[in-house]
Amino acid sequence: MNAEELRSRFTGFVFDDIDLDVEADSLAGFALACGETLPKFTDPSDPEFQSVPNYTTRIHGTRSLPPDFPVEMDRCFDAGKSIEIHAPVRPGDKIVGRSEIADIYEKTGRTGNMLFIVHRMSFYNQRGEHLSTVDWRLVQREME
Amino acid sequence: MILDLHSHSVASDDGRAKVENYCQWIARKGLPLDGLVLTEHRQFDDESDYRPLEDRFGLLILKASEVETEYGHVLVFGVNDDLRAAFDFARVDNRLATVLSESRRCGAVAVPCHPGRPKVGLCAHWETRGPVEGIEILEVLNGGSREGENEEALALAERYGWGRIGGSDSHIVSHVGRCATRFEEEVRDTEGLVRALRGGRFDAITPAPESG
Numbered sequence: 001m002n003a004e005e006l007r008s009r010f011t012g013f014v015f016d017d018i019d020l021d022v023e024a025d026s027l028a029g030f031a032l033a034c035g036e037t038l039p040k041f042t043d044p045s046d047p048e049f050q051s052v053p054n055y056t057t058r059i060h061g062t063r064s065l066p067p068d069f070p071v072e073m074d075r076c077f078d079a080g081k082s083i084e085i086h087a088p089v090r091p092g093d094k095i096v097g098r099s100e101i102a103d104i105y106e107k108t109g110r111t112g113n114m115l116f117i118v119h120r121m122s123f124y125n126q127r128g129e130h131l132s133t134v135d136w137r138l139v140q141r142e143m144e
Numbered sequence: 145m146i147l148d149l150h151s152h153s154v155a156s157d158d159g160r161a162k163v164e165n166y167c168q169w170i171a172r173k174g175l176p177l178d179g180l181v182l183t184e185h186r187q188f189d190d191e192s193d194y195r196p197l198e199d200r201f202g203l204l205i206l207k208a209s210e211v212e213t214e215y216g217h218v219l220v221f222g223v224n225d226d227l228r229a230a231f232d233f234a235r236v237d238n239r240l241a242t243v244l245s246e247s248r249r250c251g252a253v254a255v256p257c258h259p260g261r262p263k264v265g266l267c268a269h270w271e272t273r274g275p276v277e278g279i280e281i282l283e284v285l286n287g288g289s290r291e292g293e294n295e296e297a298l299a300l301a302e303r304y305g306w307g308r309i310g311g312s313d314s315h316i317v318s319h320v321g322r323c324a325t326r327f328e329e330e331v332r333d334t335e336g337l338v339r340a341l342r343g344g345r346f347d348a349i350t351p352a353p354e355s356g
Contacts, residue, residue, distance in 0.1 A: 106236045107157070107185065108212050108264050113236065116157070137157075 001070055003115060007104040015066040016099040020059060024091035027051050030058055044091060051089035056123045056132045057081050061099045064119060064138070069101075071117070071140060079116065079137035086130045094126040102135060113142040145331055146351060147204065148180040148324045150219060150257060150283065150311020155192070156185040161317045163194055167201040169317040176351050177321045179204025181221065181337070183257075183311070186211060186234045188223045206334050209233055210257065215240040215269040215276060219283065219311070222252035222338035244278035253341045255309060257283040259300060260293030267296050281341060285310030285348040287322030307341070310348030324351050 001009075024044035031041035031052045040048040065071055089095065102120035106113060117138045123131040151166065152159035163182065170177050180203070182189065187209065194205040208221045211233050218240065220227070230246035231238050240256070247254035259266035259282055266282070282301040285294055285308075301308050310323035328345040331337045340346060 105157075105186075105234070108217070108236050110262050110264060112263050 003104050003106045006070075006115075006117075010066050010069055010101045011103065012100070013066075014098045014100050016061040016063050018059070018061050018097045020095040020097065022051075022089055022091055022093040022095055024049065027055065027089065027091060030055055049091065053085045053088075054083055055089050056095075056097070056121070057083055057134050059095070059097055059121070059123070059134075061097060061121060063099075065117070066101065069117075071138075075142075076138055076140045079139040081134055081136045083135075084133045086132055087125075089123075089125070089131055093131075095131065096124045097121045098124075111141060115140040145178045145327045145329070146176055146324050146349065147206075147327065147331060147337075148177055148312050148314070148321050149208075149221070149255075149309050150183050150210070150286065150323075151180050151314045151320055152184060152210075153182055155182070155187070155189050156315070158185070159315050161315065161320070163192070163205065164197055165317045166314075166320050167197050167203055167205075169320060170203065171201055175321040177203070177324060179206065179331075180320060181206045181208050181311070183208045183210040183219050186236070188228060188233060204331065206337060208334075211238055211243060212236040212264070213238045213240040213243055215256065215273065216259065216261070216264045216266050217257050218243050219255045219257045220247055220252055221255070221341060222247075222250075222334055224250055224252065226250040227252050240276050241278065244276070248278065251338065253281065253338050255281045255283055255341075257311065258286040258289060258293065258297075258313060259283065260289060260296035261286075265293070265297070267300055270300065279304070279306060281307035281309055283311055283348070284308040285323035285350060287312035287314060287319055307344055307346065308348040309341075309346065310350070321351050324349055 039046040041052045099121050103118040119136045121134045153163050227250040244254050256266040284298040284301050309325040312322040314320040326349045327340050
């Protein structure tokens with residue numbers, strides 16, 4: 001199945017969603033792990049306490065790809081994440097994360113043909129505010 | 145006039161540089177560039193307007209594309225609606241002969257890039273698949289090349305008497321201007337770039353090292 005066929009079959013619908021209660025310790029711990037030092041990210045008693053901007057990149061759904069997606073994981077590797085931030089996460093937020101395949105495309109490189117699968121998670125809080133969009137790229141290399 | 149004819153911004157899926165940051169870097173480092181051409185992968189960006197950046201930094205910022213063929217990647221300068229209708233820029237299996245002939249028909253110029261690079265460069269395919277008619281210019285200096293790759297490209301260009309251009313192939317700001325093209329005439333816009341490339345009075349160069 002080529003990229004065009006995969007795109008038409010697997011994009012455009014939510015295949016997974018998760019709920020997450022955000023605790024202050026989780027926000028502060030992630031900020032410290034990132035090397036952040038500003039109190040508004042690391043100190044829950046700070047009046048401006050909130051998540052570091054990339055907080056939602058740490059959250060994963062219950063599955064990486066839709067059921068029946070024809071991927072060969074032994075030829076795949078992680079091609080990184082990008083995040084678009086709309087609003088900070090606050091302690092006590094109840095986050096919903098919805099997963100969809102945003103894009104599937106091919107490219108060619110030094111190592112041969114590659115198939116890129118863009119897994120997009122969109123995060124919302126309990127007020128329905130869009131917090132962030134995280135695009136995770138998975139690459140499948142062609143067989144040698 | 146010196147232009148970096150091969151660069152990628154965040155509009156490319158693997159680009160990590162904003163165009164404004166390229167401009168800031170060129171200004172801060174005093175690079176001897178008069179401008180750059182954005183050659184985004186498998187697409188043409190017809191929406192972005194870089195005129196305010198051009199005015200602010202005194203640089204020429206043009207837009208082109210890098211498309212993919214069975215002979216490797218190809219820069220296309222002078223992209224227009226006719227050319228975009230002629231073949232699918234997003235595909236990775238375009239025919240080089242089609243890209244060359246349609247570019248010529250539509251008033252554009254197609255230039256195989258990083259020819260010495262394995263899998264996505266012209267040289268290896270030239271040996272295995274055979275020559276293709278219609279190439280007039282080759283990117284012989286590519287800033288992302290590994291040892292020997294530019295030399296291989298240069299040898300192929302000299303063998304056939306093709307014109308030679310250079311481009312950084314930058315994906316991050318600090319790589320812009322590593323290689324470039326010196327034009328004997330002034331280029332003011334995309335049409336002028338196409339004219340200059342057809343005129344043949346240009347050559348690939350490695351601009352002077354950073355000044356600071």
